[in-house]
Amino acid sequence: MPPHSTPRPARSWVPMRPDHPFGIQTLPYGSFTRSDGRPRTGVAIGDHILDLSAAWPALAPAEEDLFSTGSLDRFLAAGPSSWDRVRSAVTRWLSDENDEREREHVRGFLLPAAEATMLLPFTVADYVDFYASEHHAANLGMMFRPGADPLTANWKHMPIGYHGRAGTVVVSGTTITRPQGQRRTAEGAVTVGPSLRLDIEAELGFVVGVPTTLSEQVPLSAFDRHVFGVCLVNDWSARDIQAWEYVPLGPFLGKSFATSVSPWIVPLAALQEARTAPPPRSPRPVAYLDDSGEAPWGLDVRLQIGVNGTTISEPCFADMYWTAAQQLAHMTFNGASLRTGDFFASGTISGPTEQSRGSLIELTWNGREPLEIDGGRRTFLEDGDEVVITATAPGPAGTVVGLGEVRGRVAPAGGRATAPREPRHSERQG
Numbered sequence: 001m002p003p004h005s006t007p008r009p010a011r012s013w014v015p016m017r018p019d020h021p022f023g024i025q026t027l028p029y030g031s032f033t034r035s036d037g038r039p040r041t042g043v044a045i046g047d048h049i050l051d052l053s054a055a056w057p058a059l060a061p062a063e064e065d066l067f068s069t070g071s072l073d074r075f076l077a078a079g080p081s082s083w084d085r086v087r088s089a090v091t092r093w094l095s096d097e098n099d100e101r102e103r104e105h106v107r108g109f110l111l112p113a114a115e116a117t118m119l120l121p122f123t124v125a126d127y128v129d130f131y132a133s134e135h136h137a138a139n140l141g142m143m144f145r146p147g148a149d150p151l152t153a154n155w156k157h158m159p160i161g162y163h164g165r166a167g168t169v170v171v172s173g174t175t176i177t178r179p180q181g182q183r184r185t186a187e188g189a190v191t192v193g194p195s196l197r198l199d200i201e202a203e204l205g206f207v208v209g210v211p212t213t214l215s216e217q218v219p220l221s222a223f224d225r226h227v228f229g230v231c232l233v234n235d236w237s238a239r240d241i242q243a244w245e246y247v248p249l250g251p252f253l254g255k256s257f258a259t260s261v262s263p264w265i266v267p268l269a270a271l272q273e274a275r276t277a278p279p280p281r282s283p284r285p286v287a288y289l290d291d292s293g294e295a296p297w298g299l300d301v302r303l304q305i306g307v308n309g310t311t312i313s314e315p316c317f318a319d320m321y322w323t324a325a326q327q328l329a330h331m332t333f334n335g336a337s338l339r340t341g342d343f344f345a346s347g348t349i350s351g352p353t354e355q356s357r358g359s360l361i362e363l364t365w366n367g368r369e370p371l372e373i374d375g376g377r378r379t380f381l382e383d384g385d386e387v388v389i390t391a392t393a394p395g396p397a398g399t400v401v402g403l404g405e406v407r408g409r410v411a412p413a414g415g416r417a418t419a420p421r422e423p424r425h426s427e428r429q430g
Helices: 052-059 073-078 080-094 100-107 134-144 220-226 239-245 268-274 324-332
Strands: 029-033 040-045 048-051 110-112 117-119 127-130 161-163 169-171 180-184 190-194 202-208 227-234 259-261 302-307 310-313 343-345 371-373 376-378 386-394 400-411
Touching (some): 048 052, 052 100, 180 239, 310 371
Parallel strands (some): 127 343
Antiparallel strands (some): 029 040, 040 048, 127 161, 202 227, 302 310
């Protein structure tokens, strides 16, 4: 049993099917609007949303105002004691242990999820993308450095990452315009135009709540005192633009045009049953990254990647070499500070089999082995393609914790990104 195993959660009185991944064991947080256009903060429960912006002052009037702005920012900054207190209160309100009078009071703050348009739920401060899958790194090394060691000399000594573009992190459902940039042809000519090798990267994202001061390091043991929760990420990649630009300073225009995230942030408290030991490491990590004496922060999160309704891969986060706790420890070891809303992603989640690769460049082996999608043979993304990534994790007593979905459709170059057009709850899971 995982080290922080929790008892079986109470059942909810809110109508839903028994195996709903947004049951009372999950209770993810997000931001949304209704017809009045005013941002609100909510908690998903089944196919409904509890409007916390309205419910919190009414049902917990003595508590601090955490949700009136419609953003999670104030709540994230409040820290673990507030996170636990709010989760306990919401669980109590939605539990079937409440009597009918109490339920009727809470029922007034529930709305059908289908009436909501989801928003980016927090203000992204800084964005860091890591490269934590040994399988992904080795696959790309074999493609681009044949005959050499597929991993760079530093890869097994520290989590490799780069600083991304916070301003282009967008919520699920936002249209992704095909990026333009410089490309180099096989003959060596430099051309300019739309990316011809637009790709996906299926990842997990981690949302920082509690900030640190400059020069304050975050040890492995303090990970869950700073990180609030997890979401799904599609870190879109223009492989041809990236290949030409990345030497010597790494990814830039090939990655900075868009990063899509799921709108529901699942708190770490909901993922205790999913915690698992990471793969064996050799050589042993240096002291500040050595988690052999710590409670494990590997996560048994199982993803599914679909393109135009065709499932193309099913990677598992448990295969990742470096954990999020190690990534945060490394990110702050030099004294870099954290801000509320800092966001870091795991890097592409890939496993040991062809069916568990988390990007098209791996699934098609750099375009040489096309996939069957929509009745045709495909390599990279075409205009009009829609990518949907979903994920689930084990919950207490056999329940399932859902991470929802991250969705995005590719538009031709030269257009503008747009949010979802019709109000909808973008986390349908059955």
